[in-house]
Amino acid sequence: MFYMPSIAVQTTPDAAMVEQAARTVVTRHPPGSVPLTELMGAWYDAGLTWVHFPQGLGGMEAPRQLQPLANRIMREAGGPEPRTVNTIGYGIVAGTIRRYASPEFAAQLLRPLATGEEKWCQLFSEPGAGSDLAGLATRAVREGDGWRVNGQKVWNSLAHISRWAVLLARTDPDVPKHKGLTYFILDMHSPGVDVRPLRQLTGRAQFNEVFLDDVLIPDTQRLGDVGSGWFVANSTLADERTSLGERVVARGSGAIGDAVQLWVDHPANQSPALRERLARLWVRSEAHRLTIERARIAATTGTVGPESAITKLAGSELTQAVYEFCIEFLAAQGALMDTYAPDAVDDESGPNGIQRRYLRSRATTLEGGTSEIMRNVIGERVLKLPQELRNDKTVPWRDVPR
Amino acid sequence: MTQEFEFGEEIVALRAMVREFCAEQAPESTVRTAMESELGHDPALWRRFGSELGVFGLAVPESDGGDGAGLVPHAVVVEEFGAALVCGPTLGALCLALPALIALPDAQARQDYLPGLIAGELIATLAAPTVHGVFDPEAATVSATTGPGGWTLSGGLAHVPDGASADILLVPARTQEGLALFAVERGAAGLAHTDLFTMDRTRRQATFELADTPARLVADEVAAPAVCARAVRVATALLAVSQVGGAQRMLDVTVQHVRTRIQFGQAVGAFQAVKHRCANMLMEVEQARSAAYHAVWALDSDSEIDDPDLAVALAKAVASDAFTSITRAAIQLHGGIGFTWEGSPQLYFKRATADLVTLGTGTEQVENVARLVLDRRVAAANVPEPTLT
Ligand SMILES: Cc1cc2nc3c(=O)[nH]c(=O)nc-3n(C[C@H](O)[C@H](O)[C@H](O)COP(=O)(O)OP(=O)(O)OC[C@H]3O[C@@H](n4cnc5c(N)ncnc54)[C@H](O)[C@@H]3O)c2cc1C
Numbered sequence: 166m167f168y169m170p171s172i173a174v175q176t177t178p179d180a181a182m183v184e185q186a187a188r189t190v191v192t193r194h195p196p197g198s199v200p201l202t203e204l205m206g207a208w209y210d211a212g213l214t215w216v217h218f219p220q221g222l223g224g225m226e227a228p229r230q231l232q233p234l235a236n237r238i239m240r241e242a243g244g245p246e247p248r249t250v251n252t253i254g255y256g257i258v259a260g261t262i263r264r265y266a267s268p269e270f271a272a273q274l275l276r277p278l279a280t281g282e283e284k285w286c287q288l289f290s291e292p293g294a295g296s297d298l299a300g301l302a303t304r305a306v307r308e309g310d311g312w313r314v315n316g317q318k319v320w321n322s323l324a325h326i327s328r329w330a331v332l333l334a335r336t337d338p339d340v341p342k343h344k345g346l347t348y349f350i351l352d353m354h355s356p357g358v359d360v361r362p363l364r365q366l367t368g369r370a371q372f373n374e375v376f377l378d379d380v381l382i383p384d385t386q387r388l389g390d391v392g393s394g395w396f397v398a399n400s401t402l403a404d405e406r407t408s409l410g411e412r413v414v415a416r417g418s419g420a421i422g423d424a425v426q427l428w429v430d431h432p433a434n435q436s437p438a439l440r441e442r443l444a445r446l447w448v449r450s451e452a453h454r455l456t457i458e459r460a461r462i463a464a465t466t467g468t469v470g471p472e473s474a475i476t477k478l479a480g481s482e483l484t485q486a487v488y489e490f491c492i493e494f495l496a497a498q499g500a501l502m503d504t505y506a507p508d509a510v511d512d513e514s515g516p517n518g519i520q521r522r523y524l525r526s527r528a529t530t531l532e533g534g535t536s537e538i539m540r541n542v543i544g545e546r547v548l549k550l551p552q553e554l555r556n557d558k559t560v561p562w563r564d565v566p567r
Numbered sequence: 568m569t570q571e572f573e574f575g576e577e578i579v580a581l582r583a584m585v586r587e588f589c590a591e592q593a594p595e596s597t598v599r600t601a602m603e604s605e606l607g608h609d610p611a612l613w614r615r616f617g618s619e620l621g622v623f624g625l626a627v628p629e630s631d632g633g634d635g636a637g638l639v640p641h642a643v644v645v646e647e648f649g650a651a652l653v654c655g656p657t658l659g660a661l662c663l664a665l666p667a668l669i670a671l672p673d674a675q676a677r678q679d680y681l682p683g684l685i686a687g688e689l690i691a692t693l694a695a696p697t698v699h700g701v702f703d704p705e706a707a708t709v710s711a712t713t714g715p716g717g718w719t720l721s722g723g724l725a726h727v728p729d730g731a732s733a734d735i736l737l738v739p740a741r742t743q744e745g746l747a748l749f750a751v752e753r754g755a756a757g758l759a760h761t762d763l764f765t766m767d768r769t770r771r772q773a774t775f776e777l778a779d780t781p782a783r784l785v786a787d788e789v790a791a792p793a794v795c796a797r798a799v800r801v802a803t804a805l806l807a808v809s810q811v812g813g814a815q816r817m818l819d820v821t822v823q824h825v826r827t828r829i830q831f832g833q834a835v836g837a838f839q840a841v842k843h844r845c846a847n848m849l850m851e852v853e854q855a856r857s858a859a860y861h862a863v864w865a866l867d868s869d870s871e872i873d874d875p876d877l878a879v880a881l882a883k884a885v886a887s888d889a890f891t892s893i894t895r896a897a898i899q900l901h902g903g904i905g906f907t908w909e910g911s912p913q914l915y916f917k918r919a920t921a922d923l924v925t926l927g928t929g930t931e932q933v934e935n936v937a938r939l940v941l942d943r944r945v946a947a948a949n950v951p952e953p954t955l956t
Contacts, residue, residue, distance in 0.1 A: 290903065293829075294830075295830065295902050295903055296830045296831070296835070296902065297830035297831045297832075300830065300831065300832075319903065320903040363907060363908075363909075364907065364908035364909065365906055365907060365908060366898070366905075366906050366907065366908060366910075366913040366916070368908065372903075436930070436931075436934065438930050438933065438934055439930060442930070485895075489891070492920060492923070492924065493923065493924065493928045493929065493930055495924070496924050496928055496931075497725070497726045497924055497925070499766075499920070499924045500765060500766045500767060500920055500921040500923075500924050500925070501763055501764060501765060501766060501772075502764050502765065502766045503764055504764065505768075520766060523920075524766075527895070527898050527905075527906060527916070528906050530899055531898075531899065531902060531903060531905070531906055535899065535902065536899070537838070537840040537841065537899075540840065541840075553838065553839070555831060555832070556832045556833065557831050557832030557833075565832045566829060566832045566833070567829055567832075
């Protein structure tokens with residue numbers, strides 16, 4: 166089907182090896198009959214969690230594009246979509262840990278991350294710094310062998326159930342804003358961390374405000390150099406965009422799969438106008454999916470750059486358009502729900518799963534950087550167009566209007 | 568009657584009065600309390616709108632106890648209610664039941680219901696059978712039989728706006744001769760309802776089951792179809808006006824937000840991506856306003872400015888697009904706050920979703936336009952030329 170790049174080093178695992186390793190795990194630890202942590206632990210030990218990672222860190226140094234193969238075997242054996250075990254851990258954090266943490270620290274963090282025993286969250290955004298992440302105000306001040314941190318974060322998904330966080334803080338307010346940031350790993354059980362859930366449009370309380378009051382972080386939990394936090398954070402953001410944009414793996418799965426199923430299930434609601442609209446959405450979805458496939462084949466290193474903004478942008482806007490279609494197709498039924506309880510199970514299931522996904526889809530063009538910011542990234546960093554006039558890039562952070 | 572689009576001093580004053588009353592008596596905090604309550608609205612507040620503010624009878628002829636001011640001022644009230652998301656039976660009572668009752672040829676029935684409705688004391692709703700947002704007697708799901716004890720109705724009704732709070736349910740039902748309109752009282756024998764959990768908690772719906780439920784005939788088979796068709800048209804135009812109200816409010820709130828929210832050392836409204844989106848929102852709401860009020864004027868008594876069916880379909884199509892698109896933009900331009908429960912955009916977004924699929928979805932109304940404009944043109948073109956012999 167696809168022309169696979171020839172494998173130079175003899176020891177690089179190929180599809181057959183990945184497949185065999187995956188089958189062995191699901192045979193020895195049948196999903197559904199063993200505890201999830203055992204299954205995911207064995208998956209990790211076999212190097213299947215992130216196949217392109219080094220051995221011992223949940224990988225086997227295989228080409229990254231073999232990951233979907235492993236995940237498919239897990240799925241077919243009745244196991245979970247692996248990322249759902251620890252959404253932020255898998256999609257956002259793991260890559261940065263692998264790239265920047267010492268091997269020993271990475272080994273300590275990644276296995277419980279992979280099994281889902283220790284959940285992760287991302288403490289980036291602040292009340293005063295969302296799109297302008299580099300403008301953040303949370304301060305980290307050097308103290309002995311570590312750092313004392315004060316500030317407030319917001320919109321932090323899953324912080325209320327997380328054991329660990331990646332944290333971006335300002336270590337030098339006297340230099341321009343991109344230069345004074347440092348990246349840390351924070352133990353959410355540290356004294357001074359106060360997590361307060363916030364309720365979302367869906368009714369559920371899945372993101373949070375996090376107050377940091379004299380929180381101490383050992384310097385060993387710093388990733389990257391002091392002052393290079395922006396650089397490290399960008400690798401996290403690129404991973405996040407990739408994971409947000411790349412969820413659709415098989416033709417007709419994901420949002421468009423929901424819409425097509427709905428179409429089939431409700432013949433009385435069908436009309437020529439809606440048929441054409443759905444067909445157009447299917448075409449867009451398939452073009453998007455093929456673009457992801459193409460990017461996956463092209464990416465040999467596992468490093469992702471600003472191009473990740475393209476799939477993030479396309480995927481998020483498409484998801485919204487598809488669920489907008491679903492609601493109109495359902496007509497009167499589309500405006501019904503079952504509950505807005507803050508502790509409702511998820512944003513997917515139940516008799517009104519489509520309506521829930523419709524509501525949840527409004528977040529996709531905000532989380533992980535808004536669509537406006539994605540277009541700026543594509544325009545400026547991919548197409549190298551000139552930037553809009555800015556007054557905040559060269560002056561010391563403390564002098565920027567807020 | 569005023570000329571189309573002429574909003575005279577009285578209308579301007581009326582709008583200001585209703586807006587002020589809403590701001591004071593039904594601010595967003597009140598809306599949130601009401602929408603979390605079981606009934607979904609505060610009947611005492613509804614009565615105050617009717618009696619203290621006295622704006623429910625503007626479209627009712629003076630002979631029936633109203634102000635005889637026509638549909639335009641009534642629409643202004645509905646628009647302001649839409650802007651404030653006033654919780655209450657606006658759709659059921661003010662948009663659907665009121666025009667139906669006004670159109671009843673039976674003076675006694677008008678007298679029995681309209682004064683209570685005007686005072687906010689009596690809540691009525693209409694369960695009109697529609698297909699693609701157009702009244703269609705064939706879609707009736709209730710049948711009526713007459714016997715020594717009078718009429719009884721049997722059948723089911725889906726998605727009845729404000730059903731649970733209605734004292735009087737106006738039900739079009741099939742008889743031997745055609746379709747007649749009946750009034751069913753709350754608590755009537757054999758009447759059961761189920762409250763639906765609506766996505767927009769400020770607009771409620773219920774389903775009903777009727778089993779030999781006693782009912783009063785209020786319009787016979789000759790009058791009922793016209794009464795129902797009129798009510799559905801008026802309700803659809805008023806719903807479009809309400810969408811305009813909500814859309815304008817979201818535009819205002821959003822512009823205010825992007826003017827003050829600072830990122831990258833400047834107000835985010837300074838970025839063209841944001842500014843242009845706001846400009847688009849304004850364009851959309853202005854077009855929706857034109858189309859919606861055009862429909863209201865077209866439906867006002869003896870005006871012949873347009874085909875009412877076309878004007879209504881146009882209004883609902885344009886306003887549905889505008890309201891959904893503007894509320895989506897409002898969420899987006901608010902950033903994270905836009906996705907919270909506490910922020911205003913989510914309330915309007917859910918209202919826009921509900922309105923989109925009520926009384927004909929946006930797409931269905933576009934289809935109605937196609938039928939009324941394109942299909943008619945084709946039919947006209949295909950009429951054979953009279954042949955001369
Ligand atoms: C469901 C959800 C989950 C999230 N999870 C996390 C999380 O786990 N961790 C975390 O740290 N953050 C998280 N976020 C925060 C998210 O990254 C921010 O909401 C986002 O970056 C926008 O920031 P803001 O909310 O401050 O909006 P603002 O930055 O205030 O943006 C407001 C509007 O202005 C626009 N805008 C801003 N700057 C520009 C510009 N230069 N050019 C054009 N338009 C511009 C934006 O696009 C937006 O439309 C989450 C958000 C959501 C909705």
